[in-house]
Amino acid sequence: MKTRKHLSEFGLNMVTDKIAICRLSELDYLAKQDYFNDDHPCHIYFICTRPKITIDKNGFKFDENTFTIRLKAQIEDKFEYLELDFSNFNKFKNLRLETKFPFFSFKIFEEDKEIIYTNGPGLLQSMKNRINAFFNNLDLKVLYIGQSYGIEGARTAPDRLKSHSTMQAIFEEANKNNPDKDVLLALFTFKEWLLMSFDGTMKLSEEEKQVDQQHLDNVTYNILGIGITEQQEINFTEAALIRYFKPEYNDKFKETFPNPAHITYSECYDLDINSVCIELLTESIRCMFYSDEIERDWSHYPLFNLHSKTDRKGMFEL
DSSP states (O other): OOBOSOSEEEEEEEEEEEEEEEOGGGHHHHHHTTOSOSSSOOOEEEEEEEEEEEEOTTOOEEOSSEEEEEEEEEETTEEEEEEEEEEOTTOOSSEEEEOOTTOSOEEEEETTEEEEEEOSTTTGGGGGGGOOGGGGGGSEEEEEEEEOTTGGGOOOOGGGGGGOHHHHHHHHHHHHHOTTEEEEEEEEEEEEEEEEEEOTTOOOOHHHHHHHHHHHHHHHIIIIIIOOOHHHHHHHHHHHHHHHHOOTTOOTTTTTOSOTTOGGGHHHHHTTOOEEEEEEEOGGGTOOEEOSSSOOBSEEOOEEESSOTTTBOOTTOO
């Protein structure tokens, strides 16, 4: 019968800190904005798809109260249309919309003065809270998960991803296999939290109490003091997310995480950590993530015990 090994058990929780969605061509722009930096490095990237959403250049209209932009989403060989109405609170009288192929962005002019400029796949997410089911088309299907941290030893900036050969190859393959889709990058920074669980019902001998205290001191000193290296944290975050979503273009870690023989997150086993969990929270960008294995949701909480269920209880099991 599985039992709890220590009165004091510990887990590492990696929580979403910063997120960005962009096209491959927009990595330079994102880097110039310094959105990811040394304090918030770009740790993990997803390659995702969603229906190709474009501006209908013939669908713009306005009057003294509103102006309307029409979008279209390609679903295989068919299209869904949506008209977005905005208040013309400045009572502009001579509006025109300008959009160019591939019609991902647009500008609105009042005579020759530009009054609205939109660009980037994150734009439409900001409108989602006012839209109907059409905007399920904004949710992202995860095809591949990789880590951008550590390329050539760097705490990687988004622009360096352009030279990431694996990402480039997967991106090109996804584009080729999904002609009706936008292939996008989702970039993430994660923060570490240490979780602790204490079982007050356990009865320990004096020797067992000493062992438990040594375990508590060892974990708190190393995690709160020295810390598990950032590289190993990102290694198990990547592996856990792959095991959870099981993206179609990933092979490694789909069925083999966690594994005590895997050296890329060996520090967790060295410190006798009980569990690792990830909080992938995306409501801030109004976008759900999903895969063939996992249903779409605003929040995903992969949780993995690092030890065999037959040998040791997980820290959250009562």
